[in-house]
Amino acid sequence: MKKVSDCTVNQIIWLNENNFLLELIAPDSLPDIRPGNFAELRIDDSRDVFLRRPFTILETDKTNNTIRFFIKIIGAGTRKLGTLSEGDQVNMIFPLGNSFSIPVKGPVLIVGGGSGIAPFILLAKELQNQGIPITFLFGGRTHQEILLIDQYKAFGEVFITTEDGSAGEKGVVTQHSVFNKIANYNMIYACGPEPMMKAIGNIAHHHNKSCEVSLENMMACGFGACLCCIVETKSGNQRVCTEGPVFNINDLTWQI
C-alpha cells in the first residue's frame, strides 16, 4: 500500500560536491519496499520546483524506519534537497513502481552507468538472501563518477570502467572484458543513460539472456494518474511509474 508521509531528515552524507545520500525517517513503520521501488519527494518552498521529484529507494532500515536516497544534483530540485538539514521535513509518497524479478538461479550481472547505481543495493540484498552470486560492473566518465563501490563490494565482485581510464578498464561499460564471459550469467540488470541500457540490452538479446532495465522518465505524478511517463512496449504505451520503472527488454520496442 502506498503512503503519503511527512518524513524528517536524519542526515545528509556528501559523497562529492554533486552527489549525496539523503536519509529520511518515516513517521511510522515502513511498508514493504521492493528492489527497484522509488519515492516521490516534495520539494517545498522552492520557486523553480512545481512538481515532486522521483528518486529510487537506495536502502531502508526497518528498525528505525529510515530510508536512504542517492541523489545527484542536476537542477533546482536536487540542489534544494542538498540544502536540507537534520530535522527538516520532507513529504514523501512511497513505495512506487514495480520491482526487479529474482531469477531461480544465478549468477547475475548488474550493470550501472553514471548515476544509475541507486536501484542495486536493495536488489543485491535480495539476491544475496536467495544465495545468488552477483557480478557488478559500474561505468563513469571519470573515477569521480564511480560511487558507492565499497558498499557494493560486500555483495560481490565489482568491475569498473571509466572513459578516461582513471579507474578500472578504460572505455565504456559495454567494452568491458566481463562481456567475454557473458555466457556465465543467467540474467542481466541495467540502469543508466538510455543508450547504455540499449547497448546492454543488445548484448543480452544476442546472447539470449534475460535482461531487466530500470527506466528514467519525466514524471508528473509518479503513481499512475497523469499518463505523462509512458514508454512504448509491445503491448502499447505503458506507464513507467506504475507498470515500470523496471521492464524486461523483451517487452520494450527497442531496436536491438
Next chain:
Amino acid sequence: MKKVSDCTVNQIIWLNENNFLLELIAPDSLPDIRPGNFAELRIDDSRDVFLRRPFTILETDKTNNTIRFFIKIIGAGTRKLGTLSEGDQVNMIFPLGNSFSIPVKGPVLIVGGGSGIAPFILLAKELQNQGIPITFLFGGRTHQEILLIDQYKAFGEVFITTEDGSAGEKGVVTQHSVFNKIANYNMIYACGPEPMMKAIGNIAHHHNKSCEVSLENMMACGFGACLCCIVETKSGNQRVCTEGPVFNINDLTWQI
C-alpha cells in the same frame, strides 16, 4: 543614488513571535539614507513570493554598513525573511522614496499605530540633531503590540495607548490625553493603519497643524516604474514609492 546590493544577514533579533529586527550588512559604504526611506528586499527561492517586498529603513550604522528593519510577519514573504540566518544573502534595492520634512522649530508629536513605528527612529535622530523636542504616542491592541519603546525613550517622552488597557491609557491613539495639548505642537507625524492616519490628519487639520503621514501600499517595483502604487492627491494620482511614501495631509484628497 539608488543601489541594488547583495547584502548579508548579520543578525535577526526576535521581539516576540511575530515581530523581529533584521540586520543586513551592505557590501559597500551606505548611500545617504533619509528618515522615511525604504528598501525593496528580494525574497529568494520562495514559491509564494514573486515580487520584492518593501520595508522602511529602521536604523543604519555607517561605521559597519549595517541596515536594520523592523518586520512584522503577515504572510509568506515576511515569514520567509524570519527564517534567514547569519550569512544568508538578501538582495536589496535602496534607498527608495522621499522623506519627512524637518520643521524649523518644535516641539513635534509622532504618532505610531500597530506596526507603524519603523519610520521614526531615523526621524527622531534627525530631529534630535536639530534640537527639536519630540513627544511619541504609540498605540496597539494590547501591550504585546507596543514595541521598541526603550529605543524611543532615548529621544523624548513616550505615551502609550492599548485597546485592552494592558499598557498606557486604554483606548485608541486618537483618544489619548496628549491631544488636549495639541496646540503645543508645531508638527505632527503619523504612520499606521489608514483609518488611524486619517483620524490624526483630521485632528491636525482642525488645529491647523502641519501633518505628514507615511503611507503603505501594494507595490510591484518600488522605484517608480510600474505606476501600481498610486494615491490620489490634489495634483492627480501620485506614486507612493516615489513621490511618497511621506505625504503632507494637505496634498491628499482625504475627506478630513
Next chain:
Amino acid sequence: MADLSVKIGDLQLKNPVMTASGTFGFGEEFADFIDLNRLAGIVVKGLTPKLREGNPYPRMAETASGMLNTVGLQNRGVDYFINHIYPRIKDLDTHIIVNVNGSTVEEYIEVTKKINKLANVPAMELNISCPNVKEGGMAFGVSCPSAMAVTKAVREVYDRTLIVKLSPNVTAIDDIAIAVEEAGADAVSLVNTFLGMAIDAEKQKPILSTITGGLSGPAIKPIALRMVWQVSQAVEIPVIGMGGIMDATDAIEFILAGASAIQVGTANFIDPQVSVKIIEGIDEYLEQHDIDSIAELVGALNID
C-alpha cells in the same frame, strides 16, 4: 457542520469538490491515499470510441507554477471502460462522471450512447477542446457554431446531466458558453488547459513531442478565475470552475466568482490527498464565516 451540498442539473453533489478529468485516472490510483467516497464526484480520464495510444514521449514539461502536458487522450476506448473499469468503480459512494471525446460528431455520439446506458454514471462531461477534429483542425470548442452543433447532437442522445467543458483558448468564452447553453447543456465546466509550449534552449528543441501542449496549474488560475466570473455572468446554467486550484482558499475564490462546484486537477499530482483537504477547508471556512450553506457563497463576490 455546514451544508456543503450543491446541485448541477439533476445531479445532487454532497459537496462542491470533484476531481478533474485526466488528473485522477479512474479514481483507483488514489484509493491508497484517500477515501474516494468523500468526493462529490470523479471525472474519469477522457474516453474515445476506440483505444488511443496517445502522443509520443515526452509528454510533460514543468513551467513556472504549472505544467504542460500532451497526453493526447490515451485511453483503452469506451468499451474497455464499460467492461473492465466501470464494474470496479461503479459502487463507490461518489458520482462517476465520464469525460467524452471524439474527433467527429459521430464519435462523440457513439461514446455518449454507450455511456447513457450505465446506471451509475449520472452525468457526462463533453470535452470540446480535443485538437483533432473534422472542421479543418479547428477544435469544436473554439467557435460558437461548432460548439453548438456537437452539444445539440449529444443532447439528443443523452438523458442525464450534460456538462460541457469549455476551452479557454478563445476570444470570448462567454459566447461559447451561451451557445452550448442554448444547445441544451445542463452545466458548463471550465477551464481546460491553455495551449502552450516549452523549449529546451540547450538542445534548441521543443520539450514536448508534439511541440505544443496544455498548460495547467496555479499559473493559469487568474485567467481561469476571470473566465468563470465572465461565464457565470453570461449563462443561467451552473458553472463548474477549475484551473490551478491548489487549496480550499482557491476553491472559495472560484465559488465566489460564480462556480457552483469546482474540480481539482494538477494539484492531485503534488498532493494526492488535496481533494479531501479542500473539502475540509471549505467546511472550516464556512464555519469561520458563519455561513450555513455553501450555496450562499456561489457568485457572492462583493463588487460594491
Next chain:
Amino acid sequence: MADLSVKIGDLQLKNPVMTASGTFGFGEEFADFIDLNRLAGIVVKGLTPKLREGNPYPRMAETASGMLNTVGLQNRGVDYFINHIYPRIKDLDTHIIVNVNGSTVEEYIEVTKKINKLANVPAMELNISCPNVKEGGMAFGVSCPSAMAVTKAVREVYDRTLIVKLSPNVTAIDDIAIAVEEAGADAVSLVNTFLGMAIDAEKQKPILSTITGGLSGPAIKPIALRMVWQVSQAVEIPVIGMGGIMDATDAIEFILAGASAIQVGTANFIDPQVSVKIIEGIDEYLEQHDIDSIAELVGALNID
C-alpha cells in the same frame, strides 16, 4: 564577442533586448541601476492624446509566478511627453520607441502624428489591446477587421517603423498578425497581458479596483512562447517576443521560437538590472554554442 545586432523594419538594433512598455517608465527610473545605452531600445509607457489618471487603487495583485495590473494607461498625455520627457531622454544611445494608445482610431492618429515628428523616435508600438474603444467595448486587438482598420489608418500617417502590439486574449493570434501585416505593419510584438482576476477570499472582494486586470510574468511564458511560434510561422514581418522573460535562457527560447528581438517586462520590477544581464547572457550563450550571429538563432528551433 558575437554579433548581436538585429533589424526590425528599418530599425537597426544593437542587440535583441528592449524593455516593455509600462514596465520601464521612461527609462529614467532605471538610470541609477544600469547604463541605459546598453539597451537596444526602450518602449516607453503607453501615451494617449490627453492626460489620463488611470484606474483607482488597488492596481496590483500578486499571483503564482506572476502579477495582475490595472494601471489603466495613466500618463500625462503625448504633449507632456514631447515637451518635458522627450528632451531629457532623446539623446540616449538607445532607441526610444513610443507605445501609442487611443480609444478611437482618431485618437490613435492624433498621437501618431505628433510622434511622427520626433527626430529621435525611430519607431512606434501601436497598442491595440486597450480596453476602452469604440467598437462596443471590444478592443481593437481581438478582431481582424478592427485590428486591420486601425493599423491601416496609422500606417497612412506614420513614416517610420510601425510595430503593432498584439493581444493574447484571442482564439487565433496568427490571424490577427496576418491582418496587421496586410495593413502595413513593419513588425508585430507579442504578447500583451492576459485578462485575469484575483479575489480576496477573506474579504470576498476582487483585489483589483477594476475587478479584472492584465496578467504578466513567468506564469504566462508557455502561452506567450507558443503564440510567438505560431505567429512567426504565419507572417513574414519580424516578430518581437515577450511574456515572462526573466533571464537570458528565456530570451533564447523566444528567439528560437521565431522572435527577432524580445522585450523584458515584469522582470524589471524584480531585478532592475535584468535587461543588461540578459544581453550579457545572450552573448555568453552564443559564445558557448559557437554561434557568430544572433540572426542565426532566430526561428532556429529544431523540430526534426
